[in-house]
Amino acid sequence: MGSRTRYDTDLSDAEWTVLEPLIPKAKHGGRPEGYAKREVVNGIRYLTRTGCAWRLLPHEFPPWTTVYHYFRKWRKDGTWKVIHDKLVGDVRERAGRKREPSAAVIDSQTVKTTEKGDLTATTRARR
Secondary structure, eight states: OOOSSOTTTSSHHHHHHHHGGSSOOOTTTTOOSSSSSHHHHHHHHHHHHHHOOOOGGGGTOOHHHHHHHHHHHHHHHHHHHHHHHHHHHHHHHHHHOOOOOOOOOOOOOOOOOOOSSSGGSSOOOOO
């Protein structure tokens, strides 16, 4: 991690040990990665915790464009879902439950919002 400022949102070594195998590796023969994936994840965690704009990411992290690139790429390729499912399963097991839920509840209740179901209900009247 070097000598940069440590943030409360940074991954601990134990957290990184769990996440690292779930983060996609660089493709063989491609351009070498310029930033450690751990630092990219730290940048994403900082952004999601603080709610700051991408462009306001502190300069100690990789450039915001790099952090955003990986955030978007991992969302599109399902990496975040894999991470989520793994962590939820781990928490369920620690609580003495099965990794996967055995039942689900689906609520089919609907709520009326207008008397009319078309655009006339939300469009201003012409004068």
